[in-house]
Amino acid sequence: MTRVDLKGVTKRFENVVAADNVTLSVEHGELFTLLGPSGCGKTTTLRIVAGFELPDSGSVAFDGEDVTYKKPFERGCAMVFQNYALWPHMTVFENVAYGLKVRGVASNDVKRRVREVLKLVGLEGLENRYPLQLSGGQQQRVALARALVVEPRVLLMDEPLSNLDAKLRLRMREELKRLQKRLGITTIYVTHDQEEAMSISDRVGIMNRGRVLQVGTPVEVYFKPSSLFIATFIGRGSLLRGWVDRRQGERVRLVTGNGLQLEGVAVGGVEGEAVAVLRPEDFSLTPIPGANQVEGTVELVMFLGVHKQLRVNANGDRVIAYVDPEEKIREGAPIKLYIRSEDVKVYPARGWEELEFE
Amino acid sequence: MLRKPSRLSFYFDPFTVAVTVLPVALFALLLIAPLASVIYVASLYNPAYLLSDPTYFDLKPKGEFLTATAITFRGRQVTVVRVSGVSFSAVVNSLLNGLTVTVVASAIGVAVAFAFARYDFRGKHVLRILATVPLLQTPFINSFVIKKLFDWRDGILSWFICDVLGLPIRIGVTGLAGVAVAQIMTFYPIVYLNVYASMVNIDPSLEEQAENLGARGLRLFRTVTLPLSLPGLAAGAALVFIFSLEDVAAPIVFNEHRLISYQVFNRFIEATTGQLSPAAAQLAVILLALSLAVFAAIRKYVTLRQYAMLSRGGRWKPRVGKLGLRGKLAVYLALAPLLLFSAFPQLAVFTYAFAERWTGPLPEGFTLEHLGSMVSDPIVFRAILNSLTYSLLAIFLIAFLGISVPYAIARFRKLELLDLLATSPIAIPGLVVAVGYFYFFSSSFRGTILDPISSGPPALIVLAYAIRRLPFTARAVFAGLQQVHVALEEASLNLGAGRFRTLVNIVIPLIGLSLLSGIMVSFVYCMSETSTSVTLGGLGGMGEGHSAPITYVMMDYLVRVRGPYIVASLGALLITAQLLVITIVNVVFKQRYAYIGV
Ligand SMILES: Nc1ncnc2c1ncn2[C@@H]1O[C@H](COP(=O)(O)OP(=O)(O)O)[C@@H](O)[C@H]1O
Ligand SMILES: [Mg+2]
Numbered sequence: 002m003t004r005v006d007l008k009g010v011t012k013r014f015e016n017v018v019a020a021d022n023v024t025l026s027v028e029h030g031e032l033f034t035l036l037g038p039s040g041c042g043k044t045t046t047l048r049i050v051a052g053f054e055l056p057d058s059g060s061v062a063f064d065g066e067d068v069t070y071k072k073p074f075e076r077g078c079a080m081v082f083q084n085y086a087l088w089p090h091m092t093v094f095e096n097v098a099y100g101l102k103v104r105g106v107a108s109n110d111v112k113r114r115v116r117e118v119l120k121l122v123g124l125e126g127l128e129n130r131y132p133l134q135l136s137g138g139q140q141q142r143v144a145l146a147r148a149l150v151v152e153p154r155v156l157l158m159d160e161p162l163s164n165l166d167a168k169l170r171l172r173m174r175e176e177l178k179r180l181q182k183r184l185g186i187t188t189i190y191v192t193h194d195q196e197e198a199m200s201i202s203d204r205v206g207i208m209n210r211g212r213v214l215q216v217g218t219p220v221e222v223y224f225k226p227s228s229l230f231i232a233t234f235i236g237r238g239s240l241l242r243g244w245v246d247r248r249q250g251e252r253v254r255l256v257t258g259n260g261l262q263l264e265g266v267a268v269g270g271v272e273g274e275a276v277a278v279l280r281p282e283d284f285s286l287t288p289i290p291g292a293n294q295v296e297g298t299v300e301l302v303m304f305l306g307v308h309k310q311l312r313v314n315a316n317g318d319r320v321i322a323y324v325d326p327e328e329k330i331r332e333g334a335p336i337k338l339y340i341r342s343e344d345v346k347v348y349p350a351r352g353w354e355e356l357e358f359e
Numbered sequence: 360m361l362r363k364p365s366r367l368s369f370y371f372d373p374f375t376v377a378v379t380v381l382p383v384a385l386f387a388l389l390l391i392a393p394l395a396s397v398i399y400v401a402s403l404y405n406p407a408y409l410l411s412d413p414t415y416f417d418l419k420p421k422g423e424f425l426t427a428t429a430i431t432f433r434g435r436q437v438t439v440v441r442v443s444g445v446s447f448s449a450v451v452n453s454l455l456n457g458l459t460v461t462v463v464a465s466a467i468g469v470a471v472a473f474a475f476a477r478y479d480f481r482g483k484h485v486l487r488i489l490a491t492v493p494l495l496q497t498p499f500i501n502s503f504v505i506k507k508l509f510d511w512r513d514g515i516l517s518w519f520i521c522d523v524l525g526l527p528i529r530i531g532v533t534g535l536a537g538v539a540v541a542q543i544m545t546f547y548p549i550v551y552l553n554v555y556a557s558m559v560n561i562d563p564s565l566e567e568q569a570e571n572l573g574a575r576g577l578r579l580f581r582t583v584t585l586p587l588s589l590p591g592l593a594a595g596a597a598l599v600f601i602f603s604l605e606d607v608a609a610p611i612v613f614n615e616h617r618l619i620s621y622q623v624f625n626r627f628i629e630a631t632t633g634q635l636s637p638a639a640a641q642l643a644v645i646l647l648a649l650s651l652a653v654f655a656a657i658r659k660y661v662t663l664r665q666y667a668m669l670s671r672g673g674r675w676k677p678r679v680g681k682l683g684l685r686g687k688l689a690v691y692l693a694l695a696p697l698l699l700f701s702a703f704p705q706l707a708v709f710t711y712a713f714a715e716r717w718t719g720p721l722p723e724g725f726t727l728e729h730l731g732s733m734v735s736d737p738i739v740f741r742a743i744l745n746s747l748t749y750s751l752l753a754i755f756l757i758a759f760l761g762i763s764v765p766y767a768i769a770r771f772r773k774l775e776l777l778d779l780l781a782t783s784p785i786a787i788p789g790l791v792v793a794v795g796y797f798y799f800f801s802s803s804f805r806g807t808i809l810d811p812i813s814s815g816p817p818a819l820i821v822l823a824y825a826i827r828r829l830p831f832t833a834r835a836v837f838a839g840l841q842q843v844h845v846a847l848e849e850a851s852l853n854l855g856a857g858r859f860r861t862l863v864n865i866v867i868p869l870i871g872l873s874l875l876s877g878i879m880v881s882f883v884y885c886m887s888e889t890s891t892s893v894t895l896g897g898l899g900g901m902g903e904g905h906s907a908p909i910t911y912v913m914m915d916y917l918v919r920v921r922g923p924y925i926v927a928s929l930g931a932l933l934i935t936a937q938l939l940v941i942t943i944v945n946v947v948f949k950q951r952y953a954y955i956g957v
Contacts, residue, residue, distance in 0.1 A: 036461045053849055055369050070369045073852040080853045086846035099864075100854035151854055 003063050003187045005050065005156040010059035019289065020056065021211035027155075028203075030185040032178070037208030038234070043191040044083075046208070048155050050189060051078050061156060062173055077155035079194035083160045085144040086268040087132035088238040093119070093143050095127040100151035118150040121180065137224040145177075148282065149184065155283060156181070156188040167174045174201055195235050195259060199223065200349075207231050227268065229348035232278040235321075241277045253347050259317035263293050265345030283344040284322035293345060295338040302332055306309040313338060374858035375698040376761035379777065386780040389826050392803075394647065394787070398827065400798050401644040404637035415622070415638070417448035418467055424536075425938035432512075437527045439511050444535030446617045450645060452535060453604055460542045460603040465596045467543070468550025471694065472588070473580060476549075476558035479679050480681040481691055492702035495546050495937050496887040497930035499913045500711070501704035502612035503923055505541040507702065509533070518720035542603050544701045549602070550595035557591030558584065563678040590660050596656040600787070601650045605788030608889055611914060617832040619646055623790045626845065627797070627894050645793045654786035658779075705934060729924040733932065737903055739925060742912040743932075747901030749817065753824035757881050760825070761832030762874065766866070770848075781833045784826050789890025792823055794893060809942030814898035815906050823891040828884050832877035834948065839873025841864075876944040883940045887933045909933070 005027040010054065012020040019042045029031040035043045048054045050061055052073035060069045068076055079100070087096055094115055101111045110213075119125055122142040132140055141161065148156060154288050161177070162170045178201050181188050192198050198205050199219040207214045215227045226232040243257035245267075253267045255277050297315030304310075308323040313336055322338055330336065410416045425443045429438050446452055462726055471490055473481065511517050511531030521529050560582065567582045585592075610621040618640050626639035682690060711717055715724025734740050764781045770772050796819045800809045808814045809822075843866060849860040867874065889910045896911035907915070913926045944950050 053852075055366065070365050072369065072372065072857075074855045074857050077855070078853060080850065082846045082848060082850060084844065086844065086850040088847060088850070089864060099851070099856070101712060103854055103856045103860065147850075147854070161479070307785075314872075 002185060004029050004065075005155055005187060005189065006060075006062040006065075007046070007050070008060050008062070008169045010046065010056045010061065012049060012054060012056050014045075018042075018211045020049065021161075023059070023211075024204050024210075024218055025303070027187055027189055030187055031203045032181050032188045032190060034186055034190040034192060034198040034202040034205045035208055035213075036192060036195060036234075038204050039193050039209045042211040043193070043208055044131065044159055045191060047080075047159055047191050050155065051080050051157055051319050051350050053089055054074050060343045062123065066089045072286060077151075077154040078098050078157055079148035079151055079155075080157040080159065080166060081144045081148050083163060085132075085140045085164075087140055087143055087147075088261055089132055092129050092131055093124065093135070096132065097147045097150050100147065104151065114150055115146075116144045118147065119147070121145045122176075138173065139163055141165060141173065141307065145180075146206045148166055149180070149186075153186065158188065162188075163192070163194075170197075180205075183242065189237060192283050199235070207234065207333050209234075217359055225268075226278075226346070229278070229350075230277055232268075236277040236280060236281050237321065241318055244273060245271055245273060245275045253341070254348055255345075259315070261295065261315055262319045263345050263347075264342035265293075265347040266343055267347050269349055276350050278346045278348065279320055279340060280344065281323040282308075284324070284340050285319070286324055286339045287339070288337075289339045289341060292339045292341045295340065297338075298335060299332050299334050302330055304357050311336070360472050361827040362526040365483070372858065372860075374768075375771070378767045378772065379771070381455065382760055382764050382767070382777060383757075383780070386826075387775075390784070390787070390792075390823050393799040394794065395578075395795075396799040396802070397640055397643050397647065397791060397795040400639035401637070403435050404641065406641065409641045412638075413448055414617075415449045415642070418451060420445045420447055421447050422534075433757040435521075435527065437521060437529050439529045441511065441529065441531045441533065442536045443533045444539065445537060449619050449622050449642070450616050452617050452910075454649075456535060456542075456618065457603045458540055459539050460546065461596050461600045462931060463543050464538075464547040464599045465592060467548050467697070468595060469548040469554050469585070469588075469592060471547070471551045472554035472558055472591075474585065474690060474694055476555050476683050477678065477680060478585070478686065479513070480682050486695060489698040489798060490551055490552045492546050492705050495705050495934045496884070497705060497708050497887075497934055498608045498887060498889040498910045499612055499707050499917050500930040501545065501777055502541045502609045503917060503926070504536060504610055505544060506533075506709040509537065509540065515720050516898045520563070522648050523722070532568070532883075534615055535617065538609045538615050540607075541609040542606060543612070544704065546599045546602055546610075547701065549598050551597075552589050553591035553595030555591070557588040561587045561929070566678060570939040583947065584590075591692075591720065592659040593657050597653045601786050601788070604646060604649060605790055607790060607892060607893065608914075611625045611893075611918065620788075620790060623794065624894060627790070627794055628897070639794055640798070643788075643791045646796065647791045650786050650788055650791075651783075654783065691803060700753050708927050711923055713930040714924070729928040730931075732925045736925065738901070738905065739912055739916075739929070741903070741905060742907055742909045743929075745817075745906055746886050746910075749820050749824055750882050752821045753828065753885050754878055754882055756822070756825035758874075758878060759830050759915060760829050761836050761877060761881070762862075762867070765833050765837035765840055766862070766864050769837060769846065783831055784828075785830050786829075789823070789827060789888070790894065791828065793891040793894035796823055796891070797898075812896045813934055815907050816895040816897075817899075819895050820891065820906075823884040823895065825886055827888060827891065828881040831884060832874070835873045835877030835880070836870055839870030843869045872950060876948050876950045879940045879944060883933075883937045886936060905942065918921055 007023050007025050010020050010023040011018065014041070020041070023046055023251045035046060037043055045054060049056050053066070054073055056069065060067055062068060087242065097118060098111050101114060106114070111240070119128065119348055122145055124139060124142050127135065127139065132143065135143065144161070156342070162173050165173060174197060190201065202219055204216060204218055206213045206221055207222060208214065209230055215222055215231055223233060223235055232238060241255070241257050241261065242265065245253045245256045247254040248258055248267065248271070251266050253265055253271055255263045255265060255275055265277055295313065295315050297313040298313055300311060300314050301312040304326060307326065309326050309328060311322045311324060311328065312332065313320050313322060324330070420446055422443065424442070427438055432439070443556045447455070475487055485677055486737070508515050509530065511529045515533070517529040517531070522541050565587065565675065566579060566583055568820050569579055574582055605620055607620045610618045611624070615621060620869040621640045623639055623646065626636040629636050634780045634822035710722050713725055713727070714722035715726045717723065718943070729905045733737060734745065760781070764777050768778050797811060801812050804810050806813055807901055808818050811819050847869070848861050848865055852858065856864065887910065893908040894912050898904035901907065901915065909929055911930050915922060917926045
């Protein structure tokens with residue numbers, strides 16, 4: 002088990018800063034996820050840890066030992082590539098055995114260990130197939146087995162599930178988590194899928210434009226996003242832009258251009274222009290004492306299984322709310338929604354333009 | 360390996376040095392230094408020397424381009440039309456000849472490419488094969504056959520016109536005109552293949568757009584198709600010009616001394632008998648400068664990257680139409696006879712190899728004796744063994760450079776220099792390489808195995824073959840590497856395999872067929888290499904245990920009138936080897952790329 006430390010890691014490509022002063026620590030046996038939109042520098046950061054790229058500045062350490070300038074083959078990492086990178090000219094057995102052979106493991110042990118790891122990932126009996134004769138999910142397992150069999154100090158996974166169909170992705174997600182916990186390998190996982198990151202990780206680092214914006218457990222980043230970007234990137238939320246007209250410590254009141262008044266909690270130095278983020282699941286149809294009240298018309302009702310999603314137009318401000326799926330609500334009907342003031346997060350409006358809207 | 364890892368050691372590990380610095384060093388020794396020494400030797404003499412000698416430089420035309428004389432021949436009144444071309448002086452002749460050959464070969468090549476790329480017609484398949492036949496290299500003997508074709512006494516053309524059709528005309532093409540015709544017939548497929556590759560890569564919608572706007576037929580061709588095919592035309596025409604300049608076989612066969620290449624060849628022989636010839640060096644510099652200037656002009660089309668792109672073939676389903684009546688007439692009355700005619704030398708080489716006699720217009724008898732002589736004549740048999748040995752040895756160097764250079768170019772950024780060095784040999788005249796090797800290795804490596812004067816030519820021939828035939832392998836490997844995702848290598852490095860092990864276990868197996876194809880193509884073209892073979896090749900003398908390769912013996916036997924038959928057998932041998940390789944590469948390995956040029 003290994004602890005990984007990145008300090009001030011910066012990498013530029015021509016005029017893009019792919020990793021910008023990235024500093025983070027991954028603990029022994031932890032599953033740490035780098036989460037961010039496509040192009041934010043996740044792969045670059047991972048490749049620096051693997052030794053495929055040299056950072057322009059900053060350092061990488063494994064258990065306190067500086068490995069910044071070590072070659073990839075001297076690091077003891079193992080990576081699961083996004084496209085699996087299975088060698089088409091080798092059988093499943095040969096693919097998985099490769100790392101062991103390189104390490105000079107005796108051939109009897111190679112056979113035993115390959116058999117064990119193939120059993121672990123559920124691929125017994127496929128030793129003699131070639132990668133092109135396998136399904137996507139099976140290829141994914143071979144890639145995983147190939148990385149696990151060498152008992153790496155650090156396991157690196159770059160969007161390992163992105164090429165699988167939705168059902169399989171959910172199953173593999175669970176399996177990955179189970180395996181990682183069982184083997185206790187320090188793992189750095191990269192994905193742009195926030196749901197995947199939330200469900201699988203011990204801790205998450207959220208990246209945008211080469212920078213790590215917030216590090217925390219899934220629960221922390223979900224409930225206490227440190228910036229407007231994270232609040233919109235994690236989970237769903239309605240954004241209401243307005244003006245803070247009253248502030249008392251953490252407590253603020255925001256008034257939108259359409260006159261809607263919301264009591265909320267300020268995150269960061271909020272003053273003047275601000276944005277409130279309202280999570281759909283925080284809305285309630287039954288009155289809550291002291292809570293904000295949002296009055297409007299139901300524009301759209303969608304049945305999503307666990308809940309119904311409503312789009313409500315409150316005098317020009319639009320919010321999305323989830324309600325009990327058995328509620329009988331019709332489009333065009335008037336509605337009153339309630340949301341606690343501690344569930345209304347108010348952020349400075351800076352950076353609003355950078356956000357991508359659904 | 361450096362003990363403490365640092366930024367420098369991350370980039371400069373032994374492997375990276377081996378695939379970048381070592382090739383550069385080899386190119387410096389085997390290409391740059393010899394060429395530099397040609398320039399150095401040339402600079403020792405006053406350039407006025409060359410300019411003041413009317414053999415080399417003179418603008419006054421001499422001789423009649425064409426003469427017609429009425430004579431009685433074999434009891435008949437006939438008009439003999441002799442085309443021999445006008446001579447000025449070696450330098451001017453070479454330029455004019457090069458330009459003429461380039462222009463005519465381009466016109467034919469473009470027409471052929473257009474017909475094949477845009478139209479479907481019966482027999483297209485056969486004609487396409489015929490159009491590549493001239494690329495089968497049979498040095499000397501193909502020019503000999505062309506010379507015979509146009510001989511006014513016993514040539515097939517005159518026989519056909521005069522004796523078969525009964526017209527009182529006999530035609531003879533000799534001298535400079537003969538060289539030009541021989542080169543046009545040999546080189547036009549280079550233009551054809553390059554232009555064809557460009558044409559099938561044109562996005563069909565561009566032509567459809569023009570058609571919608573009313574452009575059709577020739578107008579469409581002139582305004583859209585041709586301009587979009589210019590990259591291929593530029594590359595093909597430039598290569599033809601360079602090959603025409605440096606070609607020494609046709610001038611030797613037509614006994615045409617008034618060309619730079621022949622003069623360099625001739626002066627080289629003098630130089631090796633003792634004194635350095637200022638003219639050889641200065642003419643070689645002119646040859647080099649002209650070739651490199653042309654190469655530089657088309658450089659953007661001729662890089663390894665470009666090679667790889669073209670070799671992958673068309674991205675689109677090309678637009679192919681049916682021919683109208685006029686088109687059909689053009690194809691069957693002009694194109695087909697022309698292609699058949701230009702494929703004639705290669706077919707005739709086989710006929711010669713099996714004919715008892717072929718002194719009159721038509722071959723007589725059948726014999727296997729000439730083929731047998733390849734083994735029973737000790738000089739010839741020795742030459743075959745020599746060529747095999749040299750080519751095999753050259754392949755080792757070609758394999759090293761042909762893997763390391765494309766690998767470095769494909770995987771590391773900013774290696775234009777290596778790319779340039781690996782592709783330039785197609786544009787550097789073999790004669791200049793030969794002169795350079797002689798000067799450089801006989802002075803800087805005096806007394807070593809590389810000194811051609813004390814040790815004979817074998818080592819130099821091997822090195823020259825390797826450098827000259829490297830581009831074929833480099834290009835194939837580069838194309839192969841394009842198909843290998845970098846992650847496949849990274850996965851190996853990542854699991855603890857070093858770079859060398861990754862190359863051997865992962866990369867080479869994955870590019871295996873490309874590599875093997877490239878090496879086989881390089882090998883057969885080593886076997887038929889001409890320029891350095893006929894110059895350096897003679898340095899060891901021509902006794903029983905001589906060290907000359909096949910092509911040297913072909914020239915020697917042809918020039919010293921031992922008869923063309925055994926030379927034709929050697930030519931047939933070379934053609935057979937090339938056909939075999941082309942078949943294996945294209946049919947068995949399913950690799951696609953043009954035989955020569957881009
Ligand atoms: N080898 C490279 N050369 C140039 N730019 C690169 C290279 N690799 C990544 N980039 C750029 O760096 C940024 C981050 O890329 P990447 O790390 O792949 O993002 P992610 O994995 O988060 O999608 C992108 O803008 C990308 O275009
Ligand atoms: Mg990525």
